[in-house]
Amino acid sequence: DGGITQSPKYLFRKEGQNVTLSCEQNLNHDAMYWYRQDPGQGLRLIYYSQIVNDFQKGDIAEGYSVSREKKESFPLTVTSAQKNPTAFYLCASSIILLPTGRGIGETQYFGPGTRLLVL
Amino acid sequence: DQQVKQNSPSLSVQEGRISILNCDYTNSMFDYFLWYKKYPAEGPTFLISISSIKDKNEDGRFTVFLNKSAKHLSLHIVPSQPGDSAVYFCAASALWAGNTPLVFGKGTRLSVIA
Numbered sequence: 001d002g003g004i005t006q007s008p009k010y011l012f013r014k015e016g017q018n019v020t021l022s023c024e025q026n027l028n029h030d031a032m033y034w035y036r037q038d039p040g041q042g043l044r045l046i047y048y049s050q051i052v053n054d055f056q057k058g059d060i061a062e063g064y065s066v067s068r069e070k071k072e073s074f075p076l077t078v079t080s081a082q083k084n085p086t087a088f089y090l091c092a093s094s095i096i097l098l099p100t101g102r103g104i105g106e107t108q109y110f111g112p113g114t115r116l117l118v119l
Numbered sequence: 120d121q122q123v124k125q126n127s128p129s130l131s132v133q134e135g136r137i138s139i140l141n142c143d144y145t146n147s148m149f150d151y152f153l154w155y156k157k158y159p160a161e162g163p164t165f166l167i168s169i170s171s172i173k174d175k176n177e178d179g180r181f182t183v184f185l186n187k188s189a190k191h192l193s194l195h196i197v198p199s200q201p202g203d204s205a206v207y208f209c210a211a212s213a214l215w216a217g218n219t220p221l222v223f224g225k226g227t228r229l230s231v232i233a
Contacts, residue, residue, distance in 0.1 A: 033220065035223075041225060042208065106151075107153060107165055108165070110155075110164070111162050
């Protein structure tokens, strides 16, 4: 059945280490997104991608990197430059209908999330 | 600068009564609005949406009202059930005017008391 999967469910990072969070979707959605949730902060956009091999920074991209080599996959790397990485990370996807202008503001569907903790 | 505001961090309602969650926005270009429900340690689940060409959209126990002049929308849940206890996020986008990603509010925690 179709959906968005994220792995792992929990991830531990040591000081100075880069870690990569996986996000896969089989919904044939064009756009994919990464959000971070902190208590009382709601959902903050890290990066998004509308099409393969292209992505844009969101509101809090510093210390993160992404790639979009395949339509189905949008991995997020939390680099050592991210000084406060402990959070709940959510991946989402949405359809884009081009070229009418309806696009990345469409309804997004979320994965189950990955909780990242620093050792 | 918050473009989407949910001014009530929490709300408690008795089972069977109406729950009303509010959301205000500042960007007049927003033309598509959504509500998501989130349980702890899970991803948000899409609940209901409304386009700016409408002022009401209904789906079962859930109704969203949009007041464009006041830049305000609300989610009504009738009747409220204990399983509705969750955090509710309001989101908005400028689909036609700017093709921007969704902008989320900070959420309102709803507790439905049996």
